[in-house]
Amino acid sequence: MLGLSMPARDYDAIVVGASFGGLAVARQLRGHVLLLDRNEVGSVQTSACGTPLWVCEWLGVTDSVLQVHESLAIRTPSRTVRYDLSEVPFCTFDYRAFCEGLLAQCRVKFLRTSVTGIQDGAVVTGEGRFTAPVIVDCSGWRRAVTGGAGDASRRHSFGLETYTALRDEGLTFLLDRRLIPQGLGWIFPVGTGSLVGLGSYVGRSKLKPALEGFLREQDISAGSYHGTYFPYRLLRPTVGRLFAVGDAAGQCLPLTAEGIRPALYFGGECGRIVQRILDGALSLEAGLEAYRRVVARYRRPYRVLRFAQWLAAHTPTRWFALITEVAATRPLRPGWWPRYGWFGRPERAGMPAVT
Numbered sequence: 001m002l003g004l005s006m007p008a009r010d011y012d013a014i015v016v017g018a019s020f021g022g023l024a025v026a027r028q029l030r031g032h033v034l035l036l037d038r039n040e041v042g043s044v045q046t047s048a049c050g051t052p053l054w055v056c057e058w059l060g061v062t063d064s065v066l067q068v069h070e071s072l073a074i075r076t077p078s079r080t081v082r083y084d085l086s087e088v089p090f091c092t093f094d095y096r097a098f099c100e101g102l103l104a105q106c107r108v109k110f111l112r113t114s115v116t117g118i119q120d121g122a123v124v125t126g127e128g129r130f131t132a133p134v135i136v137d138c139s140g141w142r143r144a145v146t147g148g149a150g151d152a153s154r155r156h157s158f159g160l161e162t163y164t165a166l167r168d169e170g171l172t173f174l175l176d177r178r179l180i181p182q183g184l185g186w187i188f189p190v191g192t193g194s195l196v197g198l199g200s201y202v203g204r205s206k207l208k209p210a211l212e213g214f215l216r217e218q219d220i221s222a223g224s225y226h227g228t229y230f231p232y233r234l235l236r237p238t239v240g241r242l243f244a245v246g247d248a249a250g251q252c253l254p255l256t257a258e259g260i261r262p263a264l265y266f267g268g269e270c271g272r273i274v275q276r277i278l279d280g281a282l283s284l285e286a287g288l289e290a291y292r293r294v295v296a297r298y299r300r301p302y303r304v305l306r307f308a309q310w311l312a313a314h315t316p317t318r319w320f321a322l323i324t325e326v327a328a329t330r331p332l333r334p335g336w337w338p339r340y341g342w343f344g345r346p347e348r349a350g351m352p353a354v355t
Ligand SMILES: Cc1cc2nc3c(=O)[nH]c(=O)nc-3n(C[C@H](O)[C@H](O)[C@H](O)COP(=O)(O)OP(=O)(O)OC[C@H]3O[C@@H](n4cnc5c(N)ncnc54)[C@H](O)[C@@H]3O)c2cc1C
Pocket: 016, 017, 018, 019, 020, 021, 022, 036, 037, 038, 039, 044, 046, 047, 048, 049, 050, 051, 113, 114, 115, 116, 138, 139, 140, 141, 142, 144, 158, 159, 160, 161, 197, 226, 227, 228, 229, 230, 245, 246, 247, 248, 252, 257, 258, 259, 260, 261, 263
């Protein structure tokens, strides 16, 4: 009850969630800004942390890179399709080092506390109530302030993974209906070992027996498991006077489940808009509208990826494997791969780099 009885404390802006989206917003802000998370920054990893290498370079957190990947294999029971990633190499990174690197670039006050919602315009937390003219929800799929996620399994995918000692080169996706009927598996090497996981496009959360069975077959022993839901459809980027970024706005990419880049990209864009509001250069309404316009520009690619996810979940695996093979060939690949690989890099999209 502490949260309701104490007077609210005022800030210029409040950012809820200090992972990819929240840190990307916060590093753009100056002024009296409060960043809230129920955990210490970088302490609870929920992701395999695979992203293009340029993301770490662009954000100045290259120290967090664990392994660079220049190839991707899509393994199915009947064939393996290989993608050369050398044009846009990917990497896997250390979550804590990445987040701490971004936090070090922020000039905001961080407070570890759980947010329980919003009441009379104030953010209610275990440490009391906080108010600000601008509030940004970056709390992931749970959407702590923009409104609960409802029945998570109906609108979200679910992923579960574990650390193993398996050493490998390149990233691997596994498409095998016997392993996971409407979803995919992955092996993401992280230097000293690999994260091996399964993701269900239809939000099935009981994936541990299948993952354990796969690891047993490969004679690999598992470490501790982590997993959670993630969205596969865009949600409203603003709710009333609130901004939403990352998984809280459904910005995780369908099909590949890449959610880090979108959270960082839209977070940077949102942060810049919020700073203009704080500077008095934009009204709150104009800022909300500007952010909605930024997100709306990407509706089409999101729709295309959602259709591709639907194909992956509903067509026979050998058909989908054939599609990925054809998509990797010379006449088609240059038409889509660079656009995918560079998605989220501001200067490539004709926008200035985030500073
Ligand atoms: C198993 C798995 C593997 C994945 N692998 C990849 C990958 O390799 N590459 C990739 O790009 N994407 C991957 N994703 C997706 C990616 O992890 C998410 O899309 C991404 O983390 C979204 O970032 P975010 O900042 O929006 O939310 P999150 O990373 O979920 O961060 C939300 C933050 O809000 C905080 N929070 C939540 N509720 C509250 C509350 N009530 N009060 C206070 N704080 C709160 C949390 O503690 C957390 O720090 C994976 C997802 C899963 C489940």
